[in-house]
Amino acid sequence: MSASTHSLRALSLRARTHFGDPTRRRGLLVAFEGPDGSGKTTQRKLFKTWLKAEGYDVVTTKWNSSDLIKPIIKSRKAVRALSPEEFSLLHAADFRHRVEHKILPALWSGQLVIADRFLFTGLARDCARGLDLDWVLKLYQPLLWPDIVFYFSVSADTSSKRVSANRTPNYYEAGQDVTQIDDPTVSYERFITRVIREYESLAVIFNFITVDAEQSIGEQHHAIRKLFRDCEQRSWADSNADAVAEWLMMRGGPA
Amino acid sequence: MRRPNDRLIAVDGVNGNAMVAAAKHLIAAEKKRRVGVSYWDASGIFGEVVVAEDSAGRPSARTLLLLYAADLAFRLRWEIKPALDEGLLVVAVPYIETAIAFGRAAGLDADWLSDVFGFAPRAGQRRLIAAPAARSISDRKGFVEFGCQQITGAHSGPPRRLLMRRTGSHLRAASKPRKAR
Numbered sequence: 001m002s003a004s005t006h007s008l009r010a011l012s013l014r015a016r017t018h019f020g021d022p023t024r025r026r027g028l029l030v031a032f033e034g035p036d037g038s039g040k041t042t043q044r045k046l047f048k049t050w051l052k053a054e055g056y057d058v059v060t061t062k063w064n065s066s067d068l069i070k071p072i073i074k075s076r077k078a079v080r081a082l083s084p085e086e087f088s089l090l091h092a093a094d095f096r097h098r099v100e101h102k103i104l105p106a107l108w109s110g111q112l113v114i115a116d117r118f119l120f121t122g123l124a125r126d127c128a129r130g131l132d133l134d135w136v137l138k139l140y141q142p143l144l145w146p147d148i149v150f151y152f153s154v155s156a157d158t159s160s161k162r163v164s165a166n167r168t169p170n171y172y173e174a175g176q177d178v179t180q181i182d183d184p185t186v187s188y189e190r191f192i193t194r195v196i197r198e199y200e201s202l203a204v205i206f207n208f209i210t211v212d213a214e215q216s217i218g219e220q221h222h223a224i225r226k227l228f229r230d231c232e233q234r235s236w237a238d239s240n241a242d243a244v245a246e247w248l249m250m251r252g253g254p255a
Numbered sequence: 256m257r258r259p260n261d262r263l264i265a266v267d268g269v270n271g272n273a274m275v276a277a278a279k280h281l282i283a284a285e286k287k288r289r290v291g292v293s294y295w296d297a298s299g300i301f302g303e304v305v306v307a308e309d310s311a312g313r314p315s316a317r318t319l320l321l322l323y324a325a326d327l328a329f330r331l332r333w334e335i336k337p338a339l340d341e342g343l344l345v346v347a348v349p350y351i352e353t354a355i356a357f358g359r360a361a362g363l364d365a366d367w368l369s370d371v372f373g374f375a376p377r378a379g380q381r382r383l384i385a386a387p388a389a390r391s392i393s394d395r396k397g398f399v400e401f402g403c404q405q406i407t408g409a410h411s412g413p414p415r416r417l418l419m420r421r422t423g424s425h426l427r428a429a430s431k432p433r434k435a436r
Contacts, residue, residue, distance in 0.1 A: 004362040008362075066311070066312075067307070067308065067310065067311035067312065068304065068307050068311040068312060068314060068318075069318075069322075071303060071307070072300055072303050072304075072322075075303075083328060083329075083332050085325075085328040085374055086298075086325050086328045086329055086332075089321050089322075089324045089325035089328060090300075090321075090322075090325050092321050093314075093318050093321035093322050093325065096315070096317055096318045096321060097312065097314060097315075097318050100312075100315055100318070101312040135370065135373065135374070138367065138370045138371060139321065139371060141367055246317075249362070250315050250316075250406075
């Protein structure tokens with residue numbers, strides 16, 4: 001057994017002990033997923049306000065927001081220079097950087113992290129662009145599973161209407177890189193249908209909690225509160241030990 | 256598994272300047288053939304990492320390898336595949352083995368590394384440049400030299416020289432002909 005394998009095993013054990021300690025409130029990771037126009041950002045904000053009132057120390061992380069990688073992606077999107085593989089790899093890099101610099105440090109210190117989109121966004125969009133699910137999933141390893149994934153389910157029609165009511169979807173949001181359709185609104189309708197199909201498969205595979213996003217804002221919010229209360233006492237997912245151990249090793253051992 | 260492309264030559268190693276010199280030598284030797292060349296960071300991704308604020312946080316080995324793969328996807332799309340399609344001999348400096356060796360040296364899983372780079376065609380010819388990393392920091396122009404600087408600069412991971420040495424060892428091991436079972 002190599003020294004690094006030995007260290008990783010020791011650090012996995014340290015992670016299990018830390019997150020399994022019943023004497024303190026452990027860090028929780030809650031992901032909000034769904035197509036554009038599903039209202040998840042509105043719900044995320046309401047949920048955060050409620051959690052803070054309930055005494056939780058809350059941190060939010062958004063998709064494609066790492067200070068290091070976001071500018072790289074932004075400049076390439078601006079000149080429409082990304083292939084599906086480059087798009088996928090750069091978003092996976094952005095995600096990994098946020099896991100290591102924002103999400104895991106917050107979870108380790110006992111905070112509640114709300115992720116406005118998580119790795120499932122990458123999976124749904126990349127598969128809708130024709131990439132292989134197994135390959136894309138590999139990019140996100142070692143996997144870090146949220147304690148809860150709320151999936152905001154809307155039809156492609158609703159998503160298209162809500163998005164186009166406010167703005168014209170941008171080139172990649174509309175999937176114009178793969179549909180080859182000149183009209184961004186028409187392209188969006190086509191692309192979001194594919195994305196939703198992928199999301200629906202992921203919701204079954206990964207056991208998302210589906211929220212009917214066609215309901216009123218108040219109804220959704222109260223449903224989320226109840227679902228969260230039902231789920232928050234779940235024990236820590238042991239499958240997250242590898243991701244935590246690698247992070248601990250990277251920063252030179254546990255704090 | 257796809258067959259290796261005989262017109263694709265991978266030049267791998269830890270010393271960026273030595274690899275570039277070796278590639279130029281290779282190109283000069285192929286007087287009768289048209290040769291294309293593809294260098295690391297043709298996409299400019301790593302140039303942008305260099306100029307990022309320290310507060311952005313340094314990338315881990317895994318993040319660097321995802322970025323390397325994104326850069327390689329760019330090189331394949333704009334440089335390597337078009338040149339191969341035109342019938343050129345193509346020299347890729349560096350290619351996949353350098354990245355995999357760096358990842359192995361940093362403790363990443365070999366299967367993960369080969370799966371991530373599964374999108375890239377296999378090179379039909381490989382050259383390992385044995386020169387160690389440049390002594391002077393200003394001469395360190397290759398991915399391994401850059402990557403070691405990045406991940407050991409801010410974190411207390413494996414010391415830089417050890418990481419470079421390990422990368423070299425993994426590259427040498429990968430370049431040995433495999434025994435038939």
